[in-house]
Amino acid sequence: MKVKIAYIEEPPFGWTESDQTATGADVDLADTVLRAIGVTQIEHHLTTFSELLSGVEADRWDMNVPLFVTPERANQVAFSLPVWATGDGFLVRAGNPKTLKSYALLAERRDARLGIIAGQVQHESARASGVSEDQIVIFEQQADAIKAVRSGAIDAYASTALGNRVLADRIGDSMLEAVEHVPEKNGKPHSPSGAFSFNKSSGDLLNAVNRQLRLYLGSPDHRARMANFGLTHKEIDPVVVR
Structure with a gap:
């Protein structure tokens, strides 16, 4: 078989x-x-x-x-x-310079750009929390999104909190860190x-x-x-x- x-x-x-x-x-x-x-x-x-x-x-x-x-x-x-x-999280540059800890907080920063892999559920989650389409950059491959975070082309890459945590540890890059999302206002961890x-x-x-x-x-x-x-x-x- x-x-x-x-x-x-x-x-x-x-x-x-x-x-x-x-x-x-x-x-x-x-x-x-x-x-x-x-x-x-x-x-x-x-x-x-x-x-x-x-x-x-x-x-x-x-x-x-x-x-x-x-x-x-x-x-x-x-x-x-x-x-x-697992819930969602961001991969950001070290120190999280724009203090991006949830989709809603990113939506409030009109200068913030979010990377998402084409077709993943994070796209709809971001939109539902107020992130506008002009703040979202779509990638086909995770590696390209990571490069964009490093270069500053985007401010955060959205994926699972687990995936980003392990990814940051695996890369061992002092330029990057993983951020687990805080619950939205009046919300519970999902x-x-x-x-x-x-x-x-x-x-x-x-x-x-x-x-x-x-x-x-x-x-x-x-x-x-x-x-x-x-x-x-x-x-x-x-x-x-x-």
């Missing part, structure tokens, strides 16, 4: 090593679950975020690494059980869930993956593997089914 899974360059969730092998928290989880259900061949396909949904929908591959679950996306693809939960996605006709594969996820998520082996990539109980506990 062979399964082709698409991933993107977005540490700590997925990236390509120097020897061209795929790794990362999401890739590791996918491989572990797929092997447990009897998959003997796993092919990793590098793509861009904007191609994930259309690619699996068109059967160019069998499943995607996890992405945030939304009603709009659920109209296109079938989602597995959630495998992690940690949406991410899940694998499949073509809607892939019921057998989806059901097998879900059965294994129910057994595996939150287990000692799962927690230890995810810890290698910076995921903690904060991201895992909200999705554990017991």
Whole structure:
């Protein structure tokens, strides 16, 4: 049994090593679950975020690494059980010179520019909090957004708080720092869930993956593997089914 899974360059969730092998928290989880259900061949396909949904929908591959679950996306693809939960954050220049700690605060700074990867949920979250389109710069690749933060072309790059935290640590660049969003006024911290996605006709594969996820998520082996990539109980506990 062979399964082709698409991933993107977005540490700590997925990236390509120097020897061209795929790794990362999401890739590791996918491989572990797929092997447990009897998959003997796993092919990793590098793509861009904007191609994930259309690619699996068109059967160019069998499943995607996890992405945030939304009603709009659920109209296109079938989602597995959630495998992690995390809120948003910014990657900014060291010292956070414009004090950008939430989308709403960034919206108040009309001179602030925000980088977002095409198709990601952070675009809608930013707009919902008042960030205008002329403050938003769209990128296809995370690496390009990081370069733009470094150069000052943008003031912040929006992604998951977890991803930015691990990314800043991994880069080890004194020019950059990760900022976890503070709750909006009268708001509570919100940690949406991410899940694998499949073509809607892939019921057998989806059901097998879900059965294994129910057994595996939150287990000692799962927690230890995810810890290698910076995921903690904060991201895992909200999705554990017991």
